[in-house]
Amino acid sequence: MFKLGKMTFGSLFKKPETVKYPFETKPQPQGLKGHIVLDADNCILCGMCEKSCPTDCITVNKDNRTWNIIPFQCIQCGYCTQVCPKKCLAMDPNYWAASVSKSTNSVPVPDQKKDDQKPAKAAQNNEPVANAEKAPEPAKPVSDADVKEPVAIDGELEAKLAIMDADKAERVRKALLSR
Amino acid sequence: MGQKTIIPFGPQHPVLPEPIHLDLVVEDEVVLEAVPQIGFIHRGLERLVRTKDYNQFIYVAERICGICAFGHSMGYAETIEKLMGVEIPKRAEYLRVIWHELSRIHSHILWLGLAADAFGHEALFMHCWRLRERVLDLFEKTTGGRVIFSVVKVGGVNRDIDRGTLDEFVRVLEGIKDEYNQICNAFLKDPSVYNRTAGVGVIPTEDALGLSMVGPFARASNVNYDVRMLGNGAYGDLSDFKLITSENCDCYARMEVRAAEVVQSIEIIEELAAKIPDGDIAVPVKGAPADGAEACNSLEQPRGECYYFAKGNGTKNLERMRMRTPTSQNLAGMAVALKGCDIADVNMIVLTIDPCISCTER
């Protein structure tokens, strides 16, 4: 009857195995399959990723030079990163942020020939949460939240947030505000 | 003389989160007959080979089952490699077997925890799942996923494990082994567990053979068959592979066999981690399976032998892909074990057969 006693008693003095989510999260290992990111500068819009994706969540639009992904349809299999001839797709260890509706993330791909004229517009917009300008309606970009002052967060919560590292605190704050 | 009553068990039941329905014909608390019924979660995955090409289907194959996900992608990839006559590098074979044995450990520990929960031993359940979490962390670190790994591809694997991480595998598994032995001590030596499971749900050897039962459930009925002993892939390089069998044929024997297999898997991983050769982890695979080409393959999944059949049609899509999963073999044995048992033992028997219905229905 007391066969498990030693182990159970021992756990009284050990560090807890669980973490206090959301105030604490486990570190993500390198190489975690979080979400797909595109290095737009190298993409040649060849469409290999679109053809090989098993869930058909990528569309490559050559006419308006955009690379589009439906993040919630992506199963993080990483097949597109293997087939891309320019190796410009990669897996980022952070997961997609949750959203209240499905949306398409659209990444503009700069035209290498006209590159000198508009280098600035090309770069960013590779964030999992940042929906591009052309993203179909509702899906309010979560990144909007960080410009507002946190209003619903009281002193006690603020103190807890203060002891986290800055990045994590920001994510928790966003999650709380968007509730 | 009592009156016959039919008591439904499942498809949603607190003991078993698998959608299987049993009609238990009961008289005076004794089960006279159990009629299983499945068909609640058919997803039509085999049909998808017609629309997904043979590379994409790997990601469908691993979604057949959430617990043997790695095994299904490995079994499928091996079948396609046979179909196309591809020989994969030795290192890829080793890596596949290491991950596959690791998923056997996680599957068996998960099941031991559920079994403990079923007979009301909460603490044991927590300890089992705590250990399983460490195995999942190893997966997360090396494959980038905790449940679905997507590391196998036709022609090899797409991630390597470096020497340091392999050493860490061995270290973590040694740590697990210690605690696991204490857990097994509680499982297999505790009189309350023994009284609950010994002599319950007996499947005689002849029945197990006659009904073609597979895996640890057949081995617990003293059937000496395990696909690993055929020495496919890296299993052939093991210095020794001893079958784990039991002659008791009851619920206790099934727990005993599965519990011992965890330690065996840890030893396999340790041996292969020490022996793993250097080299490539994949070969490029071009072209498509020939029209009419057929291949079959079998693999020892955590729950038993899984059989794969593939037929090509000259295009990148296959003509037919068929999988026969271990549970479809073991359900008949479960009906035998349930005959004549007490109604209170039904959940123990069902759990020790551990049917995986999502595999079976695909």
Ligand code: SF4
């Ligand atoms: S991401 Fe890669 S595969 Fe996709 S269109 Fe760009 S270059 Fe081609």
Ligand code: SF4
């Ligand atoms: S990771 Fe897989 S599902 Fe996601 S976009 Fe790439 S190929 Fe498609």
